[in-house]
Amino acid sequence: MSTLKTNNIEPVSGNAITINSSLTVTGGITASLTTPDVLTFDPILTPAVVTGGMFYSSSGNFYVASSSAWTPVLTAINRQPNPSSYDTIVQTTYPNAVDSYHFGEVAKSFISGTFGYASDNIVLANSICSDDVDGPVFINEVNIGQFPSSTNQFLGPFMAGGLAGYPHTGRLAVAAWASHATTETSGALFLINMPHIGITQQPDLVASQDNVGRMHRRGKASATGDQTCGAAFFAYTQSAVNILGLSVPPTASEYVDNYQWYTLVDILYPFSASFTGSYSQNMVKSTEYIRSASDAWIVGPNGISNPLSFVPANVDIFYCNGTFINTDDGYNSYVTVNSFQKFVSGSGWTNFTAAFTGSLLA
Numbered sequence: 001m002s003t004l005k006t007n008n009i010e011p012v013s014g015n016a017i018t019i020n021s022s023l024t025v026t027g028g029i030t031a032s033l034t035t036p037d038v039l040t041f042d043p044i045l046t047p048a049v050v051t052g053g054m055f056y057s058s059s060g061n062f063y064v065a066s067s068s069a070w071t072p073v074l075t076a077i078n079r080q081p082n083p084s085s086y087d088t089i090v091q092t093t094y095p096n097a098v099d100s101y102h103f104g105e106v107a108k109s110f111i112s113g114t115f116g117y118a119s120d121n122i123v124l125a126n127s128i129c130s131d132d133v134d135g136p137v138f139i140n141e142v143n144i145g146q147f148p149s150s151t152n153q154f155l156g157p158f159m160a161g162g163l164a165g166y167p168h169t170g171r172l173a174v175a176a177w178a179s180h181a182t183t184e185t186s187g188a189l190f191l192i193n194m195p196h197i198g199i200t201q202q203p204d205l206v207a208s209q210d211n212v213g214r215m216h217r218r219g220k221a222s223a224t225g226d227q228t229c230g231a232a233f234f235a236y237t238q239s240a241v242n243i244l245g246l247s248v249p250p251t252a253s254e255y256v257d258n259y260q261w262y263t264l265v266d267i268l269y270p271f272s273a274s275f276t277g278s279y280s281q282n283m284v285k286s287t288e289y290i291r292s293a294s295d296a297w298i299v300g301p302n303g304i305s306n307p308l309s310f311v312p313a314n315v316d317i318f319y320c321n322g323t324f325i326n327t328d329d330g331y332n333s334y335v336t337v338n339s340f341q342k343f344v345s346g347s348g349w350t351n352f353t354a355a356f357t358g359s360l361l362a
Contacts, residue, residue, distance in 0.1 A: 081099065081332065082099065082327065082331050082332050085201070086201050086327065086331060089199060089201050089206060089211070090199050090325055090327075090334050093199065093212050093284060094323065094325060094334070094336040096336050096337070096357070096361060097325055097334040097335065097336040098334060098335060098336075098360055098361065099332050099333075099334060099335075100146070100147070100148040100150075100324070100325075100332060100333040100334055100335045101148040101149070101150045101332060102150075102360075103148065103150075103335040103337070103360065104148040104149075104150025104151040105150045106356075106359050106360045107151070107190070107192075107320065108150070108151075108153060108154075109359070110340075110355075110356055110359050111188070111190065111318055114352070114355070115188070115316065115318075115342075117187065117188045117316070119153040119154050120153055120154070120155065121155075121182050121185055121186075121187035121188070122154050122155060122182075122187055122188045122189065122190050122318075123154070123155045123156050123158060123177065123180050123181055123182065123187070123188075123189050123190070124151060124154035124155060124156040124157040124158065124190045124191075124192065125156065125157060125158040125159075125160040125173075125177045125189070125190070125191040125192070126147070126156070126157035126158070126159060126160060126161065126192050127160040127161030127165055127166075127167045127169075127191065127192065127193040127194070127294065127298075128147065128161050128165045128192070128193075128194050128195075128196060128324055129161065129162075129163055129164050129165045129195065129196050129229050129231065130159075130161070130162060130163060131196065131228070131229065131230075131326075132144060132145070133145065133146050133196075133215070133217065133228070133326050134146065134147055134196055134324065134326070135147060136148075136149065136151075136152065136157075137149040144217070144218050144329060146326055146327070146332070146333035147324075147333070148332075148333070151192075154190060155180075155182070157192075158173075158176070158177040158180065160173050160174075160177060160191065160193075161193070162260050163229075163231035163260045163261070163264065164195045164196075164229050164231045164232045164235070164264055164287075164290045165193065165194050165195035165196060165229075165290065165291075165294060165324070166195070166260070166263060166264065166267070166290055166293065166294050167193060167294055167297060167298060167303075168259070168260050168263060171302070171303070171306055171308050171309045174303070174304055174309040174310075174311070175308070175309050175310040175311075177189065177191075178309065178310060178311045178312060178315070178317075179310065179312070181312055181315045183312060183315065187315075188315065188316040188317070188318060189315060189316070189317045189318070190317075190318045190319075190320075191298070191304075191317065191318070191319045191320070192320050193294050193295065193298055193319070193320070193321050194291070194320075194321070194322050194323055194324040194335070195229060195232065195287050195290045195291050195294065195323060195324070196228065196229050196287075196323070196324040196325070196326055197212065197213055197228060197229060197232075197283060197284070197287045197323060197324075197325055197326070198212075198213060198214050198215030198223075198226065198228030198229075198325070198326040198327070199211060199212050199213075199214075199215070199325055199326070199327065199334075200214045200215050200216055200223035200226070200327070200328050201327075201328060201331075202214075202216060202222060202223045202224070202328070204224075205223055205224065209278065209280060210278065210279060210280055211223070211280065212280035212283060212284060213227060213228060213229075213233065213279060213280050213282075213283030213284070214226040214227070214228060214280075215228045215326045215327060215328055215329075216328035216329055217329055218329040223328065227283075228326055229283075229287065231260070231261070231264060232264065232283065232286045232287055232290060233283065233286070234261065235261060235264035235265050235267070235268050235286065235290075236268050236272075236275050236282055236283075236285070236286035238250075238261075238265045239265050239268040239269040239271070239272040239275070240268075240272040240273075240275040248269065248272075249266070249269045250262055250265045250266050250269060264290065267289060267290055267293045268286055268289055268290070271285070271286075271289050287323060288323075291321065291322070291323055291338070294321070295321045295338070295339065298319065298321070299319070299341065299343075299349060304317060304319070304343055305343065305345075305348065305349075311343075311345045312345065313345045313346060314344065314345070314346075315344070315345065316342055316343075316344055317342065317343040317344070318340070318341075318342055319339075319340070319341045319342070319343060320337060320339070320340045320356070321337070321338050321339045321340075322335055322336050322337040322338045322339075323335070323336050323338075337353075337356065337357055337360060338353075339351070339353045340352050340353045340355075340356035340357070341353070
């Protein structure tokens with residue numbers, strides 16, 4: 001019987017999944033393969049094994065027989081891989097961008113293979129924008145979230161970010177997350193910090209080079225006029241044009257009850273003179289400036305290593321910094337990685353970027 005990979009499965013209508021590889025179905029389940037390779041079945045509403053073949057449970061898990069044991073081969077419903085044409089569009093701006101599902105799989109295997117930690121013994125902190133499209137891909141739900149289900153095996157995630165993915169939650173959040181480390185089972189911590197940016201494949205926007213910083217969201221007519229990340233857009237606009245008519249450089253007292261916007265404007269203001277290009281060019285710049293500022297805080301003296309972050313001694317913290325790339329509704333997101341490091345209290349930071357990206361791009 002063939003092995004199914006999660007990124008080769010997508011939900012279709014009703015009780016059906018699309019199979020992009022050969023599959024043998026046997027046993028007492030109502031199932032049939034039809035063109036083009038669609039497996040239909042009657043769902044079993046409570047978890048139960050069907051002798052000799054597959055079973056489906058209401059949790060959304062599929063199992064196949066392997067020797068004498070039943071082995072799970074699908075732990076989530078995922079979209080099909082994007083067409084290569086979409087890869088090309090994304091990689092025009094981010095040459096090393098990879099499918100985000102692949103990123104999650106590599107992160108698990110790299111941490112496990114290099115350091116020996118099981119994914120379900122690692123508490124994940126996710127510092128990404130609070131945009132709805134950055135929510136997780138839930139099991140057995142065709143939702144709009146694009147954060148890959150391949151990271152669901154980690155514990156959490158602990159939500160460590162804010163608008164544009166900057167770690168606005170600060171040292172208190174680091175302390176809270178670090179205190180959740182699975183110390184009784186010698187577990188570890190993992191922080192993913194990424195601002196996000198949309199890239200649409202809408203033909204007219206691609207042709208006019210106005211497709212970066214935009215995505216076609218569900219329920220919208222098109223990607224035209226979208227701003228992703230909207231917080232980054234308004235922050236760079238305020239820093240360059242001062243649409244609010246406030247002091248420049250910005251002062252926190254003028255952004256009462258708007259701390260996160262103030263922080264983003266404060267990050268981007270020193271670069272305000274550089275926002276003279278097209279919308280897409282300015283979005284790439286602002287996203288990169290926010291990414292760099294986030295990274296500098298996390299690895300700097302006021303971040304994870306600060307005594308007030310209360311990181312437990314002898315607990316490995318894995319940290320990945322990069323950019324999360326949203327796509328049009330129904331397509332997989334992408335990730336481009338800038339760094340992958342490990343921190344241990346008392347020993348500092350060790351850089352594993354070359355090894356990690358080597359695995360990611362292999």
